[in-house]
Amino acid sequence: MSGATGDDADPATSTGPIGRPHHLVVDSADPARAAAFWSALLGRPVTWSEQDFVVVAPDDTSSGLAFQRAPDHRRPTWPDPAVPQQLHLDVMVDDLDAAGAAVLALGATRLPDHGGTDGRSDVYADPDGHPFCLIRRPGWAPPVGRAGTVGGHG
Template identity: 60%
Template sequence: MIGRLHHLAIDCPDPAVLARFYSAVLGKPITYQSDDWVVVADNDHSSGLAFQLAPDHQRPQWPDPTRPQQMHLDIMVDDPAKAEPELLALGARKLADHVYEDPAGHPFCLIPKPTWA
């Protein structure tokens, strides 16, 4: 092993807003916050999602290849239909069946939790 994952850093126009969104979606706390960098993780010693200020961030336009998705998260849930209203209330927008975008426009998918998880 050469190293281990520290964080997946996601560019966005407002790190605090996007961190609060994913904190609520994933049920994980915000473990670090500054004006331009916010982290959501299990604790301050574990890897997680980091949200980085990108003032000129351009929203992805999924599925338009001229403004690609850049990255996406697959989020396991017990029941995608039950999770949808909660996501929409937090500020997500539905793009397609089980495909949503977060408040900064990054697509993410709801995946039914497999039996092994």
């Protein structure tokens, strides 16, 4: 096989991807705690766990979110730019209020609204302080989970 998808494709001229995403790796003071939070939020299992590196993914052959120990991790102070947010995830939910209550029960913290969302999203921080948004599911997207749940489980 040859061409952009074959083994002999020239990376300098190929129009295909050079690679694909594996894990989105997030610095954390406590990778196990961070993984437990995101596992519960997304309804995905912890599929790999070492002392300093934990992965949450659909299964043990899939890519996902990874959390690596960062001993000097500084909790973001968003929206104050003193310590920038570093990254954030948008998490689609069926019901903002129910999902908000669920993530607070998991250990999230509600952050000030950033404006301009017309009630379509709310901002929270995970246990390490990383901001994330709960986004109301748009009409074109299939339902996320059962009513009143986060990650499709109750």
